[in-house]
Structures are given as structure tokens and as C-alpha cells.
Amino acid sequence: MAWQIVIAGGGFGGFYAARALERLLPAQSAHVTLVNNANFLLYTPLLPGAAGATLDPRHVVVPLRSQLRRTDLVVGQVTGADPASRSLAVQRIDGESVDLPYDQLIVALGSVSRTLPIPGLAEHAIGFKSLADATTMRNKVLNCMDIAESLEDPARRTEYLGFVFVGAGYAGVEGLAELQDFAAQAIQLYPRCRAHGMRWVLAEARQRIMQEVPATLSEFAEGELRRRGIEVRTGTTLREVTGHGAALSDGETVPARTVVWTAGVKPSPVVARLGLPLDREGRIVVDRTMRVDPGRLPAPREASGVSGAGAVWAIGDSAAVPDSSRPGQPCPPTAQHAIRQGRQVARNVVATLGGGRARPFRYRTKGVVAELGQREAVAITLGIRWRGFPAWLIARTYHLLLMPGTGRRLRLLVDWNVALVFGRDASSPGVLGSPTSLRQD
Ligand SMILES: Cc1cc2nc3c(=O)[nH]c(=O)nc-3n(C[C@H](O)[C@H](O)[C@H](O)COP(=O)(O)OP(=O)(O)OC[C@H]3O[C@@H](n4cnc5c(N)ncnc54)[C@H](O)[C@@H]3O)c2cc1C
Structure with a gap:
């Protein structure tokens, strides 16, 4: 029988975990399901470009179905989980609530804005x-x-x-x-x-x-x-x-x-409803292999029919993955960490299913890029500091290389160049997605 692997969250961590699992696992041996509340991965480092109208908003996302060929995509909201019966509760996009059984669960539900009780903020x-x-x-x-x-x-x-x-x-x-x-x-x-x-x-x-x-x-x-x-x-x-x-x-x-x-950010609120151990910031506590300590999970309930080895893993912004380069601290909430954790957790899941050993996550930040508009940026790559136009070129090249799919990269290139030559689009189509009513009154 095929193993059931469920990934909760299809952002950077979840998407790269699914992609690596597709590559690492023979098709018959496991069934991978990815649950996300949208049918795309949001490429957040390009959000400022969408806000600043150098990029079409549709071009800063990656359609999950076009990039994942063997993963079952369930579009819906993760609403909870029952580790004792190894099931993830999901409200699908059609409104129906379903429980997805799993042998291995990877939680990659990301984060939301961290707000403070400031009058009028919300x-x-x-x-x-x-x-x-x-x-x-x-x-x-x-x-x-x-x-x-x-x-x-x-x-x-x-x-x-x-x-x-x-x-x-x-x-x-x-x-x-x-x-x-x-x-x-x-x-x-x-x-x-x-x-x-x-x-x-x-x-x-x-x-x-x-x-x-x-x-x-x-x-x-x-x-x-x-x-x-x-x-x-x-x-x-x-x-x-x-x-x-x-x-x-x-x-x-x-x-x-x-x-x-x-x-700042804090873990997605639903993380608190998964029955998993959390740290003071609300992140899921995992060991260096990104696995939740089985001793802190409820024992499988007999009536649920669950048997054999199961595991829960957590990555990305919603997890406190120990940072190998800063002992005692969790990894920072960045896409570069989530991507690498996604790939590594896939290898660990495959190792665990094959009776092998999961490896600790080791990564040292290789660089940071931040665009400032007007062809200016700051960047650090492999310890070298850049600023101004060279940093801007590095930033754009970096995102171009990281964006999954040739078609998506071309869209970025076209948008950027059109904005460079003709300026940014100054229309505000706020009504997109709100159709005109056919009512006559
Ligand atoms: C504006 C902005 C710019 C950034 N720029 C950079 C940058 O330049 N470099 C960098 O390294 N990092 C950057 N980051 C940080 C980066 O986006 C995050 O660290 C990264 O996305 C974390 O990956 P993740 O997989 O944990 O979460 P995400 O990528 O956020 O993925 C989580 C996924 O889970 C989904 N989800 C959440 N709750 C539910 C639910 N209940 N049910 C179903 N699905 C759910 C979300 O919709 C999302 O698709 C930026 C963030 C922002 C906001």
C-alpha cells in the first residue's frame, strides 16, 4: 500500500517539499497531497514590485498545478488536525469538510502579520x-x-x-x-x-x-x-x-x-489548532531534523486503525527550526530558509520511510537582497556587500533565477522591461473580480 504524505501549506516550504518528493519517491510507493488555500504559490519577495506596479500581480505567483505533476492539490483551508488518528481537517473550496489521513504530515502554513493592541491599527x-x-x-x-x-x-x-x-x-x-x-x-x-x-x-x-x-x-x-x-x-x-x-x-x-x-510576523493562527507542541512565539517545536518529537504527540488511537510508523514535520515561518549558524535560536522567517527546509524535509521523509536516518537541517544565509526602486538596491552575496545599481542588477537576476518555470521568468522580464521603458502603469482597477450586477433596479 502507498504511504500517504500530506503537506499543509503550499508556499515556499510546502511547494519545494512537494517538488523534491516528486523527484525522490517512485510514483507507486507514496501518494503526496498538498493542501493550500489558493491554487498558487505567492512569490513574496516580488510583492513590492506588484505594489509598485512594475509587475502584474498575476506574475508574482506560481500556479501550483503547472509546477507539480504528481502531487494531488487540494484547494481549501486547513482547520485543524488530530495527531492521535493521524488526520488533517480541511474545509475544501467547495465548502465541504474532509479529514485527510496521513502517515507523514509536513506543516508549512507560514505566517501572518504580527499586530499589537494599538488603537485603530486593525x-x-x-x-x-x-x-x-x-x-x-x-x-x-x-x-x-x-x-x-x-x-x-x-x-x-x-x-x-x-x-x-x-x-x-x-x-x-x-x-x-x-x-x-x-x-x-x-x-x-x-x-x-x-x-x-x-x-x-x-x-x-x-x-x-x-x-x-x-x-x-x-x-x-x-x-x-x-x-x-x-x-x-x-x-x-x-x-x-x-x-x-x-x-x-x-x-x-x-x-x-x-x-x-x-x-513583523507570527505563525498562522491555525497552527495552534493542530495539537502540536508550540514555543512561546506560537511556532511548532521541532528538532534539528525538523521533526516533532513523537513523545510530545498523543499515542495513536486504537479505534482509528492507525498503525506503523508515522511522523509530523514542520518547516518555514510556522516552525522553530533550530538554526545551525546561531546556536539556541530558531531560523529566521525567510524564503531562503523555507525553500531549503522544504527540500531537506522531503529527503528526511524519504529516509524515514525507507528505514534510514533523517539528517539535521544545516544552512547559513548566503546573502540578502533588497530593492529600493529607482534602480537602487542593497545586497550581500557570499560576504560581498553591494549597493546602488550593481546591487539592483543582482537582486533582479537573483529573483529571475529563483522564480520556478521559464514562462514565469519571461513574464517578469517583459514586465520589468516595459516598466523601464514606458514607466509604471497608473490605473487602479480595484473592481477586478467584482462583476457588474445584472439587476435592473
Ligand atoms: C512583502 C514580503 C517580502 C519578502 N521578501 C523576502 C525576501 O526578499 N527574501 C526572503 O528570503 N524572504 C522574504 N520574505 C519572507 C518569506 O515570504 C517567508 O519567510 C516565506 O514565505 C516562508 O515560507 P513558508 O512556506 O513558511 O510560508 P508561506 O510561503 O507564507 O506559505 C504558507 C502557505 O500556507 C497557506 N496557508 C496559510 N494558512 C492556511 C490554512 N489555514 N489553510 C491552507 N493554507 C494555508 C498560505 O496561503 C501560503 O500559501 C518576504 C515576505 C514578505 C511578506
């Missing part, structure tokens, strides 16, 4: 984690300009032309830089807004932006943002968001209709 701010967030940001910038252009009152116009980002990790900085670059081009089409001017503020609680890169590169990135007129406020936190502005800890309330929250 009501008025936007996160930056999904395709919808990126599209909303882009549309919002244009809608704000359309409204500001029509207003007679300069004070109200100031609100619509104020943009505040909170959190200056690379995701926040890249998002802000791309969006500001986009807005700086788009505003040329709005004479009144152009004369009035925009205001962009980046607030960061720590003393420097982009903690992921060395201080020299974060200084370069900060200088680049300031050169464009972006106000960088380090050591500053958000106190309150209203529909009209963002109150900061330095005492100023910045008039702004757009507040974007990019201050």
Missing part, C-alpha cells in the same frame, strides 16, 4: 503579506491622488497625500521604496497634487532600519530613502491610527489616509 491600517494587500496599496495610492486632486481644502489634501509605513525590516523598506517610486511617477499626472507635494514617513522602533543587513548597507538604504524626501524616524513607534492620521511616539500625528503595518 481598523485603519493595511498589512503587507498578500497579493490583495499589494494590490490594495497600489490602488489606494492612486485613489488618494484622485480624491486629493478634486479637493479644494489644502488641509484635507494633505491627509490624502500622506503615507506612513510602520516597521523597517526589508519587506517594509522594499514596499515603501517601490510604492513611493510609483507614486512619484504617478503624481506627474495630477497637477494639483504635484504642486501640493506628498509626504512619506517610515517609523521604526529600533535604532536602525533593515536589521537583516550590516549597518553600512542599512545606512546606505536610509540615505537613499532620505535623498528621495522620505522621512525616516528610527526609535519611533506607532501610538494610534485614526482614519485621518498616524500618531507617533515622538509626539507628532502625521496626517495620512494610508498607514501600512510591516512590523
